[in-house]
Amino acid sequence: MSKARTDIEAVEAANTALYDALERGDLDLLSAHWLPDDISVVHPGWPVLSGRAEVMRSYALIMASTDYIQFFLTDVEVSVMGDTALVTCTENILSGGPAEADGSAGPLVGGLVVATNIFRRTEDGTWKVWSHHGSPVLIDRDDDEDGEPEADSDFGPGVP
Amino acid sequence: MSKARTDIEAVEAANTALYDALERGDLDLLSAHWLPDDISVVHPGWPVLSGRAEVMRSYALIMASTDYIQFFLTDVEVSVMGDTALVTCTENILSGGPAEADGSAGPLVGGLVVATNIFRRTEDGTWKVWSHHGSPVLIDRDDDEDGEPEADSDFGPGVP
Numbered sequence: 001m002s003k004a005r006t007d008i009e010a011v012e013a014a015n016t017a018l019y020d021a022l023e024r025g026d027l028d029l030l031s032a033h034w035l036p037d038d039i040s041v042v043h044p045g046w047p048v049l050s051g052r053a054e055v056m057r058s059y060a061l062i063m064a065s066t067d068y069i070q071f072f073l074t075d076v077e078v079s080v081m082g083d084t085a086l087v088t089c090t091e092n093i094l095s096g097g098p099a100e101a102d103g104s105a106g107p108l109v110g111g112l113v114v115a116t117n118i119f120r121r122t123e124d125g126t127w128k129v130w131s132h133h134g135s136p137v138l139i140d141r142d143d144d145e146d147g148e149p150e151a152d153s154d155f156g157p158g159v160p
Numbered sequence: 161m162s163k164a165r166t167d168i169e170a171v172e173a174a175n176t177a178l179y180d181a182l183e184r185g186d187l188d189l190l191s192a193h194w195l196p197d198d199i200s201v202v203h204p205g206w207p208v209l210s211g212r213a214e215v216m217r218s219y220a221l222i223m224a225s226t227d228y229i230q231f232f233l234t235d236v237e238v239s240v241m242g243d244t245a246l247v248t249c250t251e252n253i254l255s256g257g258p259a260e261a262d263g264s265a266g267p268l269v270g271g272l273v274v275a276t277n278i279f280r281r282t283e284d285g286t287w288k289v290w291s292h293h294g295s296p297v298l299i300d301r302d303d304d305e306d307g308e309p310e311a312d313s314d315f316g317p318g319v320p
Binding site: 038040042044045046047048050075077079081082083084086088089090114116118120130131133134135136137138139 | 198200202204205206207208210235237239241242243244246248249250274276278280290291293294295296297298299
């Protein structure tokens, strides 16, 4: 097994671990998967949040308002250059709101998000998140032969 | 001037040059700013597009349907680690559609997009784009003291 192959497997595992921590709603575990500083995050539809304090506060907010969330990752692609890895993937999200007054489970909703996750290899060889950018998929991908998606406008619907 | 300072300035210049090429509608110039392969792009609301052919075809499509586009970049933040640079910025976009039948300019529309742009230092010392991820800003940033944006839901409006 080549080194590159091992790197890609290690990055895939780090990427999976990131979403596992989100599914568990474990902020400490999630925090441990990120670099100590110079990090940034864009949640779907949100502005850029920079720095560890702001990034972790946003995840605390998301976890506090999410009773249940599950990520089915598809289209995972990994590109490693030196000590940096770029992962793109589709997050097929199933999430649930707070329980109903009668104690039954809250409504489940699905969503489609694409993410670009940047990892750095740290001194102990583990891969940590440097940046996460997630955005909603608002257009359909054509099934025609060229596979080119059709946008409502140049930069997607609602955006010029 | 420290080396880090120089790196950041070089990356800022590469980032500006990327948007200049888009404003000019010059696909060859734009193409020259990207790494030769393993690249990916997410346009606002679009799925992930991977590989040089697919990425460049998407820009050709955007340029073909855009008569006028101007980017006012704000909140530009650069983080350099080794031979990789991570840039986040807000794209304040002013764009125009095709001219009217009477020859007058088409309608101008504005849009707000946040971008995460990843650059790699190449062998000749120039910085080339590895990945661009742009997404629409769909929520307002609070002006209150904690600066935390408010989402319609956990992952932004329309996304669970």
